[in-house]
Amino acid sequence: xxxxIQTVLMALFLTAAATPWVRxxxxxxxxxxxxxxxxxxxxxxxxxxxxxxxxxxVVPILEALGxxxxxxxxADGQVFLTEGTGSKLALTDPVSGxxxxxxxxxxxxxVKVNNSVRRAVRTALGSLTLLSPNRDARLKAxxxxxxxxxADALDAVENALAAEKDAEVRALLEQARATxxxxxxxxxxxxxxxxxxxxxxxxxxxxxxxxxxxxxxxEALKPDIEAALASIEQTQALWAAGQNVWxxxxxxxxxxxxxxxxxxxxxxxxxxxxxxxxxxxxxAYTTFLVQEVVRNSYPGLFDWSLAIALPLAFLVTGAVGFAxxxxxxxxxxxxxxxxxxATWGISLILQQSVRTIFGPxxxxxxNPSWMSGAFELGGLAITWNRLWIILFALAVFAxxxxxxxxxxxxxxxxxxxxxxxxxxxxxxxxPLIDALTFAxxxxxxxxAGVALSQIDNVSPNLGQGYIIDSFMxxxxxxxxxxxxxxxxxxxLGILNKFLEPYAGAVLGKILVLVLIILxxxxxxxxxxxxxxxxxxx
Amino acid sequence: xxxxxLVKSLDRTIITAAAILLALAALVPALNLMTAPDHPLHxxxxxxxxxxxxxxxALLALALDLVWGFCGILSLGHAxxxxxxxxxxxxxxxxxxxxxxSYGNPxxxxxxxxxxxKELPWFWYGFDMFWFAALMVVLVPALIAxxxxxxxxxxxxxxVYLSIITQxxxxxxxxxxxxxxxxFGGNNGLTDFKDILGFNIHADGTRAxxxxxxxxxxxxxxxxxxxxxRSKLGKVLVALRDAESRTRFLGYxxxxxxxxxxTVSAMMAGVAGALYVPQVGIINPGEFEPGNSIEVVxxxxxxxxxxxxxxxxxxxxxxxxxSIFTAAFPEFWLFALGGLFVLVTLFxxxxxxxTLQQHLARRRANREAARKNGEAEFAAAEPMAAE
Numbered sequence: 001x002x003x004x005i006q007t008v009l010m011a012l013f014l015t016a017a018a019t020p021w022v023r024x025x026x027x028x029x030x031x032x033x034x035x036x037x038x039x040x041x042x043x044x045x046x047x048x049x050x051x052x053x054x055x056x057x058v059v060p061i062l063e064a065l066g067x068x069x070x071x072x073x074x075a076d077g078q079v080f081l082t083e084g085t086g087s088k089l090a091l092t093d094p095v096s097g098x099x100x101x102x103x104x105x106x107x108x109x110x111v112k113v114n115n116s117v118r119r120a121v122r123t124a125l126g127s128l129t130l131l132s133p134n135r136d137a138r139l140k141a142x143x144x145x146x147x148x149x150x151a152d153a154l155d156a157v158e159n160a161l162a163a164e165k166d167a168e169v170r171a172l173l174e175q176a177r178a179t180x181x182x183x184x185x186x187x188x189x190x191x192x193x194x195x196x197x198x199x200x201x202x203x204x205x206x207x208x209x210x211x212x213x214x215x216x217x218x219e220a221l222k223p224d225i226e227a228a229l230a231s232i233e234q235t236q237a238l239w240a241a242g243q244n245v246w247x248x249x250x251x252x253x254x255x256x257x258x259x260x261x262x263x264x265x266x267x268x269x270x271x272x273x274x275x276x277x278x279x280x281x282x283x284a285y286t287t288f289l290v291q292e293v294v295r296n297s298y299p300g301l302f303d304w305s306l307a308i309a310l311p312l313a314f315l316v317t318g319a320v321g322f323a324x325x326x327x328x329x330x331x332x333x334x335x336x337x338x339x340x341x342a343t344w345g346i347s348l349i350l351q352q353s354v355r356t357i358f359g360p361x362x363x364x365x366x367n368p369s370w371m372s373g374a375f376e377l378g379g380l381a382i383t384w385n386r387l388w389i390i391l392f393a394l395a396v397f398a399x400x401x402x403x404x405x406x407x408x409x410x411x412x413x414x415x416x417x418x419x420x421x422x423x424x425x426x427x428x429x430x431p432l433i434d435a436l437t438f439a440x441x442x443x444x445x446x447x448a449g450v451a452l453s454q455i456d457n458v459s460p461n462l463g464q465g466y467i468i469d470s471f472m473x474x475x476x477x478x479x480x481x482x483x484x485x486x487x488x489x490x491x492l493g494i495l496n497k498f499l500e501p502y503a504g505a506v507l508g509k510i511l512v513l514v515l516i517i518l519x520x521x522x523x524x525x526x527x528x529x530x531x532x533x534x535x536x537x
Numbered sequence: 538x539x540x541x542x543l544v545k546s547l548d549r550t551i552i553t554a555a556a557i558l559l560a561l562a563a564l565v566p567a568l569n570l571m572t573a574p575d576h577p578l579h580x581x582x583x584x585x586x587x588x589x590x591x592x593x594x595a596l597l598a599l600a601l602d603l604v605w606g607f608c609g610i611l612s613l614g615h616a617x618x619x620x621x622x623x624x625x626x627x628x629x630x631x632x633x634x635x636x637x638x639s640y641g642n643p644x645x646x647x648x649x650x651x652x653x654x655k656e657l658p659w660f661w662y663g664f665d666m667f668w669f670a671a672l673m674v675v676l677v678p679a680l681i682a683x684x685x686x687x688x689x690x691x692x693x694x695x696x697v698y699l700s701i702i703t704q705x706x707x708x709x710x711x712x713x714x715x716x717x718x719x720x721f722g723g724n725n726g727l728t729d730f731k732d733i734l735g736f737n738i739h740a741d742g743t744r745a746x747x748x749x750x751x752x753x754x755x756x757x758x759x760x761x762x763x764x765x766x767r768s769k770l771g772k773v774l775v776a777l778r779d780a781e782s783r784t785r786f787l788g789y790x791x792x793x794x795x796x797x798x799x800t801v802s803a804m805m806a807g808v809a810g811a812l813y814v815p816q817v818g819i820i821n822p823g824e825f826e827p828g829n830s831i832e833v834v835x836x837x838x839x840x841x842x843x844x845x846x847x848x849x850x851x852x853x854x855x856x857x858x859x860s861i862f863t864a865a866f867p868e869f870w871l872f873a874l875g876g877l878f879v880l881v882t883l884f885x886x887x888x889x890x891x892t893l894q895q896h897l898a899r900r901r902a903n904r905e906a907a908r909k910n911g912e913a914e915f916a917a918a919e920p921m922a923a924e
Binding site for chain 2 (some may be wrong): 026120272274330331332335336337338339340342343344345346348351352353356373436463468471472475506508509510513514517518520521522524
């Protein structure tokens with residue numbers, strides 16, 4: 001106590017002698033040094049006094065106090081910010097911010113903190129930063145008050161609100177005021193308004209605040225709180241459902257990508273191509289190779305690597321598909337079960353080739369910068385790569401539809417599949433069209449591989465995981481109908497994701513498989529069946 | 538009636554094949570057990586187990602041939618029935634371990650103790666009795682095949698669609714058996730078997746007996762299949778394979794016949810699986826892999842579908858090749874298997890046995906024709922001589 005009086009006296013003396021700004025600085029120093037003397041019980045008064053100065057220098061001091069890095073020198077009672085662990089600590093003068101050398105720990109005594117002190121520090125910090133000239137700092141402070149509502153912060157928030165000009169910070173502050181108000185002892189009417197305001201804003205973090213308030217609230221307020229809770233929960237449930245739909249769309253887009261090439265080879269041509277998954281895999285490995293070249297030779301082009309890989313993958317897998325059709329499949333037309341076996345054999349050979357060349361382990365394919373990260377849309381969390389894949393799947397679908405319906409090649413393809421002999425009589429080179437159609441389907445599978453390399457492991461087994469799913473999509477959607485494939489893919493994706501929360505991921509998948517099997521019993525030709533004589537051919 | 542069935546079912550090839558199998562069933566165990574290890578005719582135990590395994594594969598291929606070769610149903614899920622039979626046998630073997638497991642629980646298998654289960658799930662009851670397990674080996678695959686086939690054939694799901702949904706079925710079962718909650722040991726499956734019917738499962742004698750049982754089962758199944766194929770029903774099966782609509786319009790209940798063949802085939806596959814499990818000592822969900830079922834198809838195709846001994850020869854040939862290949866050049870086995878799929882479908886659509894039969898038949902026909910020609914010439918020459 002003696003030392004305290006001494007310092008105060010000295011401070012008074014100095015204050016009297018100094019210019020006004022020095023006086024302010026010295027006043028701050030006194031307040032800081034007073035912390036070294038304070039008891040835990042009256043610490044909050046000291047902290048409040050510090051906060052009242054509104055000086056930005058107080059912020060690091062309070063932060064250090066909260067973290068237990070504030071020490072008082074035993075010799076003269078000076079309080080310092082300290083850094084470091086071990087027996088010696090580096091000292092920093094709290095007011096000037098200059099370094100004050102080092103001191104052994106034995107010569108210092110720690111300014112004591114407990115939870116109630118920490119709380120006081122937080123509140124003080126909150127109100128201090130709420131008035132900070134820096135907009136981002138204010139935004140952060142408002143968010144922190146919003147997340148941990150505190151009746152003590154209410155005055156600070158209201159002060160800040162009165163001074164605030166920025167619309168976004170203002171909105172946050174108003175919400176923060178509402179949450180803090182609920183836990184304070186303000187009149188009921190004010191609280192009711194706060195509840196209304198929270199109800200409108202919604203959001204997951206409002207729920208615990210309201211539930212806590214419900215426990216201690218006035219009888220008069222309870223119905224309001226309950227109504228607000230119900231309304232917020234309802235919106236939350238809606239958002240959750242929306243998120244599920246999004247996941248379902250995302251899964252559906254993957255299914256669509258995997259299945260759309262098959263919709264050509266199986267759906268349009270009627271070839272059971274069990275090597276379809278391997279085409280996807282080859283596309284993914286093409287991406288890997290392109291990225292290796294880009295990384296080693298032209299690192300600046302990395303963001304473009306996928307754009308380079310797309311046409312390459314199309315060409316590579318298209319060429320492989322062309323070779324398969326000319327080499328094997330054309331001898332097996334009209335024998336679908338044999339085609340199935342032969343293409344299965346081809347898939348084994350392709351898998352083993354890739355395994356021999358690239359090794360059995362996963363290969364790393366990177367995300368370009370524009371595909372990484374996520375953003376929030378209302379209550380939805382959306383990752384960029386999933387969004388791009390959905391867009392890409394739809395783009396591929398549209399391009400394919402255009403090709404089939406609006407170009408001469410598409411016309412010839414459809415002519416050959418509908419009536420081969422007639423098409424041949426009209427001068428269409430049917431064998432070439434067969435090979436090109438198969439190459440197109442394979443090439444699209446390769447492009448799917450480029451996209452899937454972004455979300456899946458690139459390994460020789462990549463394709464196997466998709467083959468059954470893709471067949472399910474095509475069969476479910478209806479063979480020979482691209483729109484069926486689109487609807488099939490997205491409905492299976494969404495169905496899967498809605499079953500998952502109830503049944504778990506694996507059981508959900510099993511249920512979907514069983515449902516498809518049952519569905520095929522009911523409608524053997526799929527969702528959008530072709531009608532007429534073409535069916536039996 | 539049984540004799541007439543037998544008489545009808547036996548032609549020379551089947552009698553020879555069954556006799557060879559029975560001879561093997563007696564001879565191989567004898568050579569394994571009764572000769573000294575350095576005797577030139579001694580059959581080492583590992584070979585007995587290996588060929589016992591091949592025989593169960595052969596039985597599976599025969600089962601597939603009944604539906605694919607004679608009925609035109611290409612099932613891509615037959616390994617599922619094999620695995621179901623295997624699981625039923627595995628459950629019996631698990632219950633036989635009793636208190637000798639690592640946790641020493643007299644009732645619960647190790648994996649259940651590990652998962653902290655307190656009591657035996659209801660579907661494990663009864664599997665401590667061999668007769669019950671043996672019944673389930675046949676009944677469970679039969680039931681699943683019946684239900685599946687009932688839905689599929691009734692709504693006339695045909696050809697590749699049927700193939701794809703059989704594949705989906707085995708895939709669904711694969712996923713299901715991978716789950717720990719199913720109560721079949723999850724990922725690890727059932728293993729660490731100790732004895733079967735009171736005999737140590739690792740003993741030479743037991744292994745020889747299992748080989749004999751596999752050969753016997755194969756011989757019996759061969760005769761039964763042959764009986765089915767040669768009966769009137771078998772003729773209709775072939776008819777519906779070649780022209781389903783026409784057979785239906787002639788008034789046959791096509792779906793009932795298909796269902797019958799499919800169910801019998803699943804039962805045979807189940808028996809094969811049950812004999813397979815004690816010989817390899819483990820059953821896990823990997824057996825449900827769709828790839829396995831497709832491999833069965835290639836055994837049948839190599840040997841010759843639509844012939845009865847073809848699948849048996851095909852299964853032994855392909856698996857023998859696999860054993861040799863995977864030991865010598867492990868890298869190239871998949872190339873070889875893949876090439877086999879392509880080459881057999883392109884150049885040997887009837888398989889080894891089918892091509893051979895065709896060849897023999899053609900030669901016989903040629904000889905017949907030559908003989909007839911000769912007779913005709915003789916007849917033509919006669920009057921001239923008389924003149």
